[in-house]
Amino acid sequence: MKKSYIYKGQIYSSEKEVRNAIFADRRLAFMEEPENDKRAFWRALDVEYVEEKEDESLEFLKEQKLYELERAFSRWRNGGAYIYSSLGGVKIDADQRAMIDVSGLAALDKSAVFMDAENQPHQLTAEQIKILRREIVEGGNFSYQQKWDLRNQIKSAETKEELEKIELVFLPYTAKGAK
Structure with a gap:
């Protein structure tokens, strides 16, 4: 399973990356991700937690990349x-x-x-x-x-x-x- 964390419109591929973003944004430290009910844990931190199968279709990946393009352009x-x-x-x-x-x-x-x-x-x-x-x-x-x-x-x-x-x-x- 591939994990993704979406925080403030930015997609993070690891727990460490999203932790760093939350800390930089809100100076908030919190416990480690639990084994169960991960979506609820992250939802409480305003993060959308997503698990996807590793063999995603090319079309899905293109849509995800287009979304990332919109976010990058907006930031610029x-x-x-x-x-x-x-x-x-x-x-x-x-x-x-x-x-x-x-x-x-x-x-x-x-x-x-x-x-x-x-x-x-x-x-x-x-x-x-x-x-x-x-x-x-x-x-x-x-x-x-x-x-x-x-x-x-x-x-x-x-x-x-x-x-x-x-x-x-x-x-x-x-x-x-x-x-």
């Missing part, structure tokens, strides 16, 4: 995305909040101080702020293209081994002219 777009701007190659946050913030600055249509991803201030003109907004949008489109490429790789995998080799990693966009 909601808090991890960044780009390298053409404005000096500076690393810029490019998640959804950054888009809202930069759009707000662009709407003011005047110069402003902008903090990059390393929390360094930059005095930007109204035109430079509009360039940043466009580059963040381009970065979003680049992220979606990577997601679609990964989805196509997952769907076209012909073996479990091929499927396992697919890494769910998103790379930052580098705007033209960035160094």
Whole structure:
């Protein structure tokens, strides 16, 4: 039997991994997994415990990988995305909040101080702020293209081994002219 633990939308393949995640999230330590009634034990910790036969079908594994892709993409777009701007190659946050913030600055249509991803201030003109907004949008489109490429790789995998080799990693966009 293959065990899986789903905690906060993330799938963990071992008890140790999920324990570490719960501890990091809630600073909660707890007793070892019991032999009986494991589902109830984990449910009390907000974890879904799943046992599956080892010889899962390729289609099932593809569906599971597609779910993992959605979670990885969501994490990237909601808090991890960044780009390298053409404005000096500076690393810029490019998640959804950054888009809202930069759009707000662009709407003011005047110069402003902008903090990059390393929390360094930059005095930007109204035109430079509009360039940043466009580059963040381009970065979003680049992220979606990577997601679609990964989805196509997952769907076209012909073996479990091929499927396992697919890494769910998103790379930052580098705007033209960035160094």
